[in-house]
Amino acid sequence: MAMKRVDKAEGTYGTRFPGIFQRVGKRWTTYELRYKAPDPATGKLKSKSESYKTLDEARARQIETQGHRANNTLVAASKETLAVYLQSYMEAKRQTLRPTSFLRESGIIKRIIIPMVGNETLKDLTPAKIERFYLALEKAGVSSHTRHQVHLALRNALGRAARQKKIGSNPASRDVLSFVPAYKRPQVTAMSDDERTRYIEAATQYQGAYGALFLVALYTGLRRGELLALKWRDVDWEAKTISVNATQTVLGAKLDENDPKSRAGRRTVSLGGGQDTTCFDALRAHREAQLERRESRSDWEDRDLVFCSVRGTPIHPSNMYKAFYRFLDEAGVRRIKFHNTRHTNISAAMRAGVNPRAVQAHAGHADFSMTAAYAHVTSHDEHSLAGAVAAVFARKDSAR
Numbered sequence: 001m002a003m004k005r006v007d008k009a010e011g012t013y014g015t016r017f018p019g020i021f022q023r024v025g026k027r028w029t030t031y032e033l034r035y036k037a038p039d040p041a042t043g044k045l046k047s048k049s050e051s052y053k054t055l056d057e058a059r060a061r062q063i064e065t066q067g068h069r070a071n072n073t074l075v076a077a078s079k080e081t082l083a084v085y086l087q088s089y090m091e092a093k094r095q096t097l098r099p100t101s102f103l104r105e106s107g108i109i110k111r112i113i114i115p116m117v118g119n120e121t122l123k124d125l126t127p128a129k130i131e132r133f134y135l136a137l138e139k140a141g142v143s144s145h146t147r148h149q150v151h152l153a154l155r156n157a158l159g160r161a162a163r164q165k166k167i168g169s170n171p172a173s174r175d176v177l178s179f180v181p182a183y184k185r186p187q188v189t190a191m192s193d194d195e196r197t198r199y200i201e202a203a204t205q206y207q208g209a210y211g212a213l214f215l216v217a218l219y220t221g222l223r224r225g226e227l228l229a230l231k232w233r234d235v236d237w238e239a240k241t242i243s244v245n246a247t248q249t250v251l252g253a254k255l256d257e258n259d260p261k262s263r264a265g266r267r268t269v270s271l272g273g274g275q276d277t278t279c280f281d282a283l284r285a286h287r288e289a290q291l292e293r294r295e296s297r298s299d300w301e302d303r304d305l306v307f308c309s310v311r312g313t314p315i316h317p318s319n320m321y322k323a324f325y326r327f328l329d330e331a332g333v334r335r336i337k338f339h340n341t342r343h344t345n346i347s348a349a350m351r352a353g354v355n356p357r358a359v360q361a362h363a364g365h366a367d368f369s370m371t372a373a374y375a376h377v378t379s380h381d382e383h384s385l386a387g388a389v390a391a392v393f394a395r396k397d398s399a400r
Contacts, residue, residue, distance in 0.1 A: 086113065108150055116136070130177065131177060247259070255316060342363075
């Protein structure tokens with residue numbers, strides 16, 4: 001195979017024979033880029049060569065290597081495919097992510113990223129190719145939420161590859177992409193005053209364990225996983241509080257328990273304040289009914305769960321959601337997500353003028369911005385604000 005030099009531009013690190021060479025064969029022509037780069041393991045300079053199908057690709061890589069040389073970030077291009085690299089990446093992430101988070105991210109990688117771009121080598125992954133990948137997902141009808149999750153997974157994985165010196169920089173970084181898949185969370189509204197009244201009245205009369213569950217959800221603002229992992233030993237009857245010490249996670253068909261989402265998630269929440277004992281009374285009545293059921297069943301499994309099945313076993317979220325929608329239909333309340341009970345609770349606290357930091361602690365938010373996002377402004381709030389502003393404007397300034 002004949003070879004000739006086609007680019008005499010100065011290479012990197014003073015290589016003796018830097019530049020691009022053309023290899024001409026009987027059936028195809030390739031272009032070889034030669035340069036020197038630090039070995040990731042030893043840090044010593046080593047001669048490297050990379051083959052490209054076109055001269056433009058070779059020149060683009062040459063310009064990239066020269067830029068990395070100026071920034072002292074030049075590394076030898078890895079011939080490892082993205083699919084192979086992602087296998088080791090997922091094994092590393094398994095050690096650091098919560099089980100549910102790992103299941104979600106690994107699912108995105110296995111179902112979407114690897115099948116569509118897994119055969120690309122790390123060195124061939126460019127921002128342009130990644131953008132075309134994102135556009136292909138949009139054209140295929142993949143939801144904006146899933147496309148956003150794909151971007152996050154790819155950005156994190158390639159960021160780790162850059163830190164490991166497998167690639168010079170992260171081609172999925174927002175800094176080099178002309179666009180990234182955007183995702184806007186859907187607006188979740190709190191229940192209206194009328195809906196909340198009907199909800200509470202129906203829940204207090206609802207038969208079975210779910211009535212108490214739905215009331216506690218609204219009065220405490222606990223997350224679904226926190227409610228379904230609640231133990232009777234977490235209930236302080238004298239202080240009328242419950243302590244959040246665990247959360248239920250779903251891994252396929254398997255139910256498991258883990259620590260709360262963050263340190264702030266481990267907290268103590270009141271079952272009601274002042275003269276309102278609706279939630280507390282409902283929970284006490286539920287306790288008595290559960291004790292009677294336990295005595296009457298020979299197949300009872302005592303796991304100390306506050307909310308459980310008729311045999312004492314954990315409630316699967318899918319069963320709880322079905323019961324919740326039936327309850328809403330019977331109560332005459334519009335179909336909302338179960339998580340809206342949490343929105344309603346936190347919004348009510350904010351509207352009542354409770355110190356926002358106290359609301360943050362009550363909600364178990366590690367970041368205050370999450371608490372602020374749960375506050376919903378109503379037309380009543382807007383009219384109240386406008387009235388307060390108008391009152392200030394109407395005052396006569398005695399200093400005039």
